[in-house]
Amino acid sequence: MTSDTALPPAPGAQAPAPATETQRRWARQHSIGAVWETWGITAVLVVLLAASPLLSSDFLTVANLQSVLRESAYLGIVAAAMTLAVMNDTFDLSVGGQLALVSVTTLMGYAAGGTGLAVLVAVVTGVACGAVNGALVTAMRVPPFVATLGMLFVFRGVAYVLTQHGPKALPYSEIGSPFVKIGGLNLAGIPLPFLIMVAFYGAIWVLLRRTATGRRILAFGSSPEAARFCGISVHRIRMLIFVVIGFSVGVAALTYVSRVWTADGAAQDGFELRVIAAVVLGGTSLKGGKGTLIGTFSAVLLVGVLNDLLVSSGVDASYQRIVLGCVLITALAIDGLRTRFAAPGSFARVLPRRRREAPAP
Amino acid sequence: MTTAAPERGARAAAPRARLSRAIESAPLAVPLVLIAVVLTVATDRFLSVDNLTNVVVAAGIVAIPGLAMTLCIAMGEFDLSVGSTVSLTGAVTCTWIVGGHPAGVAMLVGLLVGAAVGLLNGLVVTKLGVTPFIATLATLVIVRGVSLAYTGGRDAIVSSSTLKFLAAGRVFGVPMPVVLTAVTALAAWWMVNRTRFGRWVCAIGSNREAARMSGLPVDRVRTTVYVIVGVAGGIWGLLISSQLQKGSGQLGLGFELDAITVVVIGGTSLLGGRASVVGTLLGAVLIETIRNGLNLLNTPPAYQRISIGLLLVVALTVQAMRRNAPAEALDDV
Numbered sequence: 001m002t003s004d005t006a007l008p009p010a011p012g013a014q015a016p017a018p019a020t021e022t023q024r025r026w027a028r029q030h031s032i033g034a035v036w037e038t039w040g041i042t043a044v045l046v047v048l049l050a051a052s053p054l055l056s057s058d059f060l061t062v063a064n065l066q067s068v069l070r071e072s073a074y075l076g077i078v079a080a081a082m083t084l085a086v087m088n089d090t091f092d093l094s095v096g097g098q099l100a101l102v103s104v105t106t107l108m109g110y111a112a113g114g115t116g117l118a119v120l121v122a123v124v125t126g127v128a129c130g131a132v133n134g135a136l137v138t139a140m141r142v143p144p145f146v147a148t149l150g151m152l153f154v155f156r157g158v159a160y161v162l163t164q165h166g167p168k169a170l171p172y173s174e175i176g177s178p179f180v181k182i183g184g185l186n187l188a189g190i191p192l193p194f195l196i197m198v199a200f201y202g203a204i205w206v207l208l209r210r211t212a213t214g215r216r217i218l219a220f221g222s223s224p225e226a227a228r229f230c231g232i233s234v235h236r237i238r239m240l241i242f243v244v245i246g247f248s249v250g251v252a253a254l255t256y257v258s259r260v261w262t263a264d265g266a267a268q269d270g271f272e273l274r275v276i277a278a279v280v281l282g283g284t285s286l287k288g289g290k291g292t293l294i295g296t297f298s299a300v301l302l303v304g305v306l307n308d309l310l311v312s313s314g315v316d317a318s319y320q321r322i323v324l325g326c327v328l329i330t331a332l333a334i335d336g337l338r339t340r341f342a343a344p345g346s347f348a349r350v351l352p353r354r355r356r357e358a359p360a361p
Numbered sequence: 362m363t364t365a366a367p368e369r370g371a372r373a374a375a376p377r378a379r380l381s382r383a384i385e386s387a388p389l390a391v392p393l394v395l396i397a398v399v400l401t402v403a404t405d406r407f408l409s410v411d412n413l414t415n416v417v418v419a420a421g422i423v424a425i426p427g428l429a430m431t432l433c434i435a436m437g438e439f440d441l442s443v444g445s446t447v448s449l450t451g452a453v454t455c456t457w458i459v460g461g462h463p464a465g466v467a468m469l470v471g472l473l474v475g476a477a478v479g480l481l482n483g484l485v486v487t488k489l490g491v492t493p494f495i496a497t498l499a500t501l502v503i504v505r506g507v508s509l510a511y512t513g514g515r516d517a518i519v520s521s522s523t524l525k526f527l528a529a530g531r532v533f534g535v536p537m538p539v540v541l542t543a544v545t546a547l548a549a550w551w552m553v554n555r556t557r558f559g560r561w562v563c564a565i566g567s568n569r570e571a572a573r574m575s576g577l578p579v580d581r582v583r584t585t586v587y588v589i590v591g592v593a594g595g596i597w598g599l600l601i602s603s604q605l606q607k608g609s610g611q612l613g614l615g616f617e618l619d620a621i622t623v624v625v626i627g628g629t630s631l632l633g634g635r636a637s638v639v640g641t642l643l644g645a646v647l648i649e650t651i652r653n654g655l656n657l658l659n660t661p662p663a664y665q666r667i668s669i670g671l672l673l674v675v676a677l678t679v680q681a682m683r684r685n686a687p688a689e690a691l692d693d694v
Contacts, residue, residue: 136674136678140678140681140682141678141681141682142674142677142678142681143631143632143677143681145631146625146631146673146674146677147674147677149618149621149622149673150670150671150672150673150674150677151670151674152618152670153618153666153667153669153670153671153673154666154667154670154671154674156666157663157664157665157666157667157668157670158667160661160662160663160666161661161663161664161667164661164663265663269614273498273501273502276495276498277495277498277499280495286492286494286495287492316510317509318505318506318507318508318509318510318514318610319506319510320506321502321503321505321506321509322502322503322506322507322510324502325499325500325501325502325503325506326499326503328495328498328499328502329485329489329491329496329499329500329503332489332491332492332495332496332499333485333489333490333491
């Protein structure tokens with residue numbers, strides 16, 4: 001696609017080929033499928049928001065929206081890092097265990113040395129967890145799926161051991177401390193956890209779209225063989241990804257635990273599945289190589305909004321699971337269609353079948 | 362990495378292949394014997410008939426879904442929904458028994474529910490083209506939701522001797538779960554090693570595209586495997602409900618990981634194409650021996666999680682090292 005000369009139109013071509021390379025690229029990037037791939041889930045989110053007053057009269061209030069954003073932040077932060085992993089064709093199933101462990105150690109850090117130490121401990125524990133996963137996958141060559149599955153047990157187990165004599169909790173007297181502000185503060189009406197989440201997405205976006213490392217992550221996901229032949233070191237990239245995930249869990253745990261004030265080994269059971277579900281719902285292909293951060297971002301908010309709507313319309317918790325599972329399956333079934341229509345002109349190719357039957361002059 | 366279907370001349374090499382397969386599952390026997398020796402020395406209760414029976418029964422119970430999962434993993438896929446199937450089967454069966462139906466009918470309905478979950482998985486995976494990992498992740502959430510909604514969050518407590526017989530009964534002195542496991546294991550071994558279906562499963566696991574182009578009914582085989590896993594999850598649910606004498610939406614949380622761990626420790630490669638029935642059985646015995654030992658040593662449950670996680674990681678490291686040793690070591694440079 002780098003040549004400047006436009007290819008001559010094949011005999012019997014259905015659509016006139018765009019004249020210049022710029023036009024062709026524009027057509028490629030703005031086919032129905034490609035636009036849907038990037039913005040589809042965002043469109044669904046907007047529609048849901050527009051319809052929300054019909055479903056629940058209390059939804060569109062400032063307090064409720066703030067609470068949805070605050071609730072979504074920790075999931076969203078980890079989902080951003082997980083998007084990198086899934087684009088690279090790996091998983092990290094241990095994020096739930098990491099979140100429990102980091103939350104516990106953060107509270108221990110706070111008890112020992114206040115807010116500063118708590119933040120430091122959160123980041124260090126998260127990065128350390130990520131480094132362990134990375135070492136297993138790169139140095140020991142364990143397949144990521146099971147390596148992180150094993151570490152899920154281990155991290156959670158360590159969190160359980162640390163909280164054997166009861167869960168760690170913030171005493172009520174700490175309500176004025178800066179640590180609690182991380183989860184509770186509003187800046188210009190916007191919750192701080194959500195702002196942290198937005199900043200995190202910005203950073204990951206720069207890493208992914210504006211650095212060579214980002215290109216390498218995607219390149220390996222779309223074709224491991226080709227990437228290897230180009231001299232990309234898979235191991236260095238995977239190590240980086242797992243460390244970034246660990247770091248994201250550290251940040252997420254800060255926004256999470258400063259809001260719920262307590263943590264033990266059972267904290268956020270099943271978190272890993274929710275994170276991966278959000279990433280996949282956002283349109284990142286599990287086969288690696290493609291995906292968008294905006295998709296993940298919107299998917300996280302979509303799940304948050306949906307949950308809030310279900311809760312506020314009094315739907316039983318068990319039905320909430322059913323609805324969310326069905327949403328996931330539907331999104332993936334649509335994903336199949338989406339891939340089919342992602343190529344330029346593919347929509348036109350499907351509709352007028354009869355043209356192809358017409359004899360060529 | 363994986364063995365393709367043997368060609369001509371492979372028949373001559375078959376005994377050697379069988380030998381090497383036997384050696385492959387041997388590394389499991391070593392830690393198993395070591396742990397058994399340590400436990401015999403460290404505790405005075407380990408080497409008693411009662412305790413060993415407990416270990417074998419527990420291993421048998423987890424081996425049944427493990428064997429079905431072996432098929433699924435040999436096909437290169439996963440079924441994560443099996444823990445929810447356990448819950449739903451138990452809940453339906455116990456609710457039917459409470460509702461006055463004969464226990465036999467209730468159990469049959471429970472198994473049908475398990476098969477239905479499997480069929481749902483199979484259809485979503487083959488017809489909608491959703492990746493198995495995510496499809497079964499979604500059904501995990503959905504089926505758990507159905508189970509909670511069905512029971513209304515309450516336990517269905519039963520006292521049925523028929524249901525109880527399933528877990529606590531004995532046939533000629535052999536505990537019923539062990540009998541069930543033996544039958545399942547024989548069937549699985551026969552299926553994997555002696556039938557066209559087993560060969561098809563491994564062929565799909567080796568290279569699905571090649572299998573499709575060779576004219577294998579790929580989608581039908583995949584759906585069938587998911588139904589088998591669903592039924593096995595149903596049997597697991599019946600056994601658990603039989604042990605606890607109740608059905609509940611909360612049962613079977615995280616069980617899918619147990620089933621997968623047993624298979625992976627048993628040496629079935631996650632890359633697909635190969636199934637080790639004996640390995641899965643040994644893996645189940647190993648895990649339950651460790652659990653039993655940790656219980657006898659009064660270890661807190663937290664350490665049990667850590668040790669099973671570490672065991673999984675170690676088993677996989679060994680597997681990866683063995684795989685990477687000769688041919689692929691240069692691949693990842």
